[in-house]
Amino acid sequence: MAVPILDVSGLGKRFGGFVALEGIDLTVEAGERLGLIGPNGSGKSTLVNCLSGTLHHDSGGITFDGRRLDGLPAFRRTRLGLARSFQLPKPFRSLSLLDNLRIPLLYTVNARHGAHLASGEIEERCRALLADVGLADKARRLPRDLTQVEMRKLELARAVASAPRLLFADEAMAGLSPSEIEEILAVLFRLNEAGITIVLIEHIMRAVMSFSTRLVVLVAGQKIADGTPQEAIRDPEVERAYLGE
Amino acid sequence: MMGLGARSDSPSPALRERAQSEWAFEMGTTKFWIASFVVGFVFLVLTRSFITNEYFFFAGYQVLQFIVLATAWNILGGYTGYTNFGTGAFFAVGAYTAVVLHKLTSLPVPVMMLAGGVISGIIGFGMGYLTLRLKGVFFAIATLALAIVAQTLIVNWDYVGGSRGIYIIRPQYAPIAGSYIQYLYSLMLALTWMSVAIARTIERSTLGLGFNAIRDDEQAAEAGGVPTLRLKLIATTLSGALMGMSGAPLPYYVTYLDPASSFNLSYAVNSVAMPMIGGMTSWIGPIIGAVLLGTIQQLATVTISSALNLLIVGVVLIVFVVIAPNGIVGLVQTRWRARIR
Numbered sequence: 320m321a322v323p324i325l326d327v328s329g330l331g332k333r334f335g336g337f338v339a340l341e342g343i344d345l346t347v348e349a350g351e352r353l354g355l356i357g358p359n360g361s362g363k364s365t366l367v368n369c370l371s372g373t374l375h376h377d378s379g380g381i382t383f384d385g386r387r388l389d390g391l392p393a394f395r396r397t398r399l400g401l402a403r404s405f406q407l408p409k410p411f412r413s414l415s416l417l418d419n420l421r422i423p424l425l426y427t428v429n430a431r432h433g434a435h436l437a438s439g440e441i442e443e444r445c446r447a448l449l450a451d452v453g454l455a456d457k458a459r460r461l462p463r464d465l466t467q468v469e470m471r472k473l474e475l476a477r478a479v480a481s482a483p484r485l486l487f488a489d490e491a492m493a494g495l496s497p498s499e500i501e502e503i504l505a506v507l508f509r510l511n512e513a514g515i516t517i518v519l520i521e522h523i524m525r526a527v528m529s530f531s532t533r534l535v536v537l538v539a540g541q542k543i544a545d546g547t548p549q550e551a552i553r554d555p556e557v558e559r560a561y562l563g564e
Numbered sequence: 565m566m567g568l569g570a571r572s573d574s575p576s577p578a579l580r581e582r583a584q585s586e587w588a589f590e591m592g593t594t595k596f597w598i599a600s601f602v603v604g605f606v607f608l609v610l611t612r613s614f615i616t617n618e619y620f621f622f623a624g625y626q627v628l629q630f631i632v633l634a635t636a637w638n639i640l641g642g643y644t645g646y647t648n649f650g651t652g653a654f655f656a657v658g659a660y661t662a663v664v665l666h667k668l669t670s671l672p673v674p675v676m677m678l679a680g681g682v683i684s685g686i687i688g689f690g691m692g693y694l695t696l697r698l699k700g701v702f703f704a705i706a707t708l709a710l711a712i713v714a715q716t717l718i719v720n721w722d723y724v725g726g727s728r729g730i731y732i733i734r735p736q737y738a739p740i741a742g743s744y745i746q747y748l749y750s751l752m753l754a755l756t757w758m759s760v761a762i763a764r765t766i767e768r769s770t771l772g773l774g775f776n777a778i779r780d781d782e783q784a785a786e787a788g789g790v791p792t793l794r795l796k797l798i799a800t801t802l803s804g805a806l807m808g809m810s811g812a813p814l815p816y817y818v819t820y821l822d823p824a825s826s827f828n829l830s831y832a833v834n835s836v837a838m839p840m841i842g843g844m845t846s847w848i849g850p851i852i853g854a855v856l857l858g859t860i861q862q863l864a865t866v867t868i869s870s871a872l873n874l875l876i877v878g879v880v881l882i883v884f885v886v887i888a889p890n891g892i893v894g895l896v897q898t899r900w901r902a903r904i905r
Contacts, residue, residue: 373783392793393786402787409784411777413845422777425770427789481789 322385324349324485324516325370325401329379332362332369332540339365340540343379347485347518352511354531354548355520358560362540363520364406367487371403372396384484398427402483406490406520408474410462416473417458420445420480427481445480452476452506468499475506485516492523500526528552536560593768597761604757608750612742621749625817627858628752629810633831634838634850635759636806641836642844643772644799645779647700650691650707651835653714654684654804656826658811663724663821666732672739673751673813680812681805687714688804692797699782708832715827729822732815748813759806764847775799807835830874834858837881843893852892856880 323346330343340362347353357363368374370381372393381388383401391399402423411419424441428434436444449455452472457464465473471491478486488507492500504526511517521527527534527548534551536544538560544551551557591599611624633651640646658680665676687710695706719727738747766772774795777785786792815821834857842853857880861873888895 371787373787392791393783394789394791397787397789405784405787409781411780411784413780414773414776418773418776422773422785422790423788426774426791429770430789477784477788 322349323347324384326382327370327379328382330366330369330376330381331378332365332374332376338540340369340376343537343540343542345535345542345545347516349484349516350511350514351516352507352530352532353516353518354527354534355518355537356522356524356527356534357537360539361537361560363537364489365540366537367403367489367518367520370396371401371487373403394426397423397481397483398430400482400484401487402478402481402485403487404471404474404478404489404491406493408462408470410465410470410473410477412462415459415461416449416454416465417442417445419462419473419477420448423477423481448476448480451479451509453502468495468502471495471503472506475503475510479510479515483515485518486510487518487520489520490522491519492521492526504530524552593765596764600757600761600764604753608753612746612750618743618745621743621745623862625745625749625752626862627855628749628756630834630838630854630858631756631851632752632759632810633807633835634842634854635756635763635847636803636810637835638839638844638847638850639763639766639775639806640799640803642839642849643766643775643779644796645775646796646799647704647836648707648800648803649704649832649836650711650714651807652827652829652831653707653711654688654807655811655814655831656718656823657684657687657714658808659814659821659826660718660724661808662812662815663730663732666815667723673748673816677751677755677809677812681809684808684811685801685805687808688800688802689797691804692800696793696796711827711832715823718823718827725822727823729820729824730815731820732818734816734819744816748817751813752810755806755809759810760847760851762802762806763850767847771795771798830877833874833877834861837877839891841880841884841891843891843895843897845890846893849891849893 325345325347327343327345330340331338332340343366355363355366365374369376372388372391372395375390383396383399386399388396411422421441424436424444429436446455446458449458452475454469454472454476457469462470462473475488475491491507492503495503500523507517507519507530519527519530531548534544534546534548535542536551536554536557538556543556543560544554611620615621633655637648637651640648661680661683662676665671665679691707691710695703698706718724724730734744738744740747740750766775774785774790777788777790778792778795782792811826814826818825838853838857839850840853841857842851843849857877860876860880864870864872864876884891
């Protein structure tokens with residue numbers, strides 16, 4: 320069995336008296352496509368926030384690529400190769416699409432040991448990334464000129480611009496039409512083929528089922544199932560959580 | 565310059581295309597330093613050789629000082645998106661640093677400006693460090709509190725005159741030819757050049773792009789690898805230092821310095837209003853705003869009364885917030901973009 324790229328053990332997070340996450344154990348293998356599902360408020364986004372450093376967990380440990388992440392600020396984790404997209408797209412609104420992508424390239428890729436891209440190379444990479452998600456002709460536009468689906472694509476492109484090894488796609492498809500979901504899924508499949516491990520946090524079951532090679536189910540801050548998608552959704556606890564008794 | 569990799573160093577074809585489409589006058593960072601120096605120097609020589617009225621230098625000093633304050637404010641407020649209402653504190657700390665040095669030593673004014681910059685920069689760093697968790701309006705309130713704390717300290721510090729204020733006797737002669745006010749005017753012009761060139765360098769650099777990312781969305785910036793903490797500290801330190809430098813010659817300019825006037829609210833209001841009116845996204849915005857508002861206020865002071873100054877700033881600000889929320893630069897850019905599309 321391969322060495323996991325991400326190893327989470329006993330992760331806990333509370334907000335005051337509310338326990339958002341408790342004793343989460345999770346491993347992600349390199350190259351995997353992992354689906355993370357759970358009802359609203361089950362702690363999916365909190366988990367992503369804790370893993371990417373937007374929030375700091377209270378207990379347990381996170382090991383990414385053999386390194387402990389506990390206490391590292393978010394920007395360090397991004398530089399180590401752990402990228403995320405946000406549930407609600409957070410583009411840099413005053414900057415062109417090109418500059419939106421230039422930021423992770425300048426601050427992450429160029430900050431890594433041994434890599435230094437000249438401004439021309441950065442520009443080329445930004446354009447290539449935009450072309451990958453079909454936004455090449457909007458390179459100089461501002462994010463406000465984009466549609467919802469384009470905004471999601473920009474969000475993904477910006478996460479990918481940091482050349483990550485592991486990508487958390489946090490509800491990249493919420494509110495999109497079926498054909499738009501297909502577009503985003505195609506982008507994610509391509510990224511995975513290019514060698515990026517992907518954790519997909521999603522509500523849309525059809526998308527999760529077709530994308531994931533493994534499924535993890537969170538309910539009320541606890542992991543209740545972990546296995547192949549078929550196994551996981553047939554798990555009685557999962558059925559109970561989603562459908563009631 | 566502090567390892568700021570200028571984005572326009574080696575223009576690729578794509579960058580050149582951008583230069584031609586967006587900015588007709590795109591210029592490399594080094595070139596800008598030289599060109600702005602030449603412009604400043606020519607302006608200095610022209611004004612000092614052809615203008616004989618002392619009042620021009622007196623008023624010119626004020627306008628230049630506001631350009632520095634507005635430019636310094638804009639590094640934190642405009643580029644990074646953190647509203648600072650404590651301009652008066654940084655400015656006055658610079659002035660009082662000069663007072664202390666004046667009493668202890670006989671250092672030349674430029675050295676005092678450097679010292680004022682260092683002290684205000686340290687205070688900027690401290691303020692940044694203490695308020696980094698605060699955002700938006702809470703940060704603004706904290707800066708306002710800082711101004712009050714600093715003023716209280718100075719009021720109770722007898723050595724620098726306390727609330728009575730202190731008289732500063734100017735040296736009889738200026739170190740270079742001309743009157744003392746012309747000398748101070750020349751120093752302020754040099755500082756203006758430096759501040760504008762620094763602001764412009766930042767704007768075109770990786771650092772500036774990081775500042776913009778923080779302004780637009782701090783979480784997303786951090787997720788993109790931007791060390792937001794470090795960048796915010798750079799912004800507060802640099803902004804504070806430039807404000808302090810502009811305050812250091814003040815005791816010699818006014819010859820009587822007291823806390824009520826040096827911590828005056830008008831510095832804070834003006835340094836916020838000027839970039840807002842000129843435009844906060846570009847180095848030229850604060851200059852336009854400062855020249856416009858500074859001149860109007862000088863005219864009003866001479867023709868009507870200085871009591872009207874803040875009212876004028878308020879009215880102009882309201883007009884601009886309504887008709888041109890992105891300032892004069894924003895207005896021009898919108899037209900420009902509309903035309904090339």
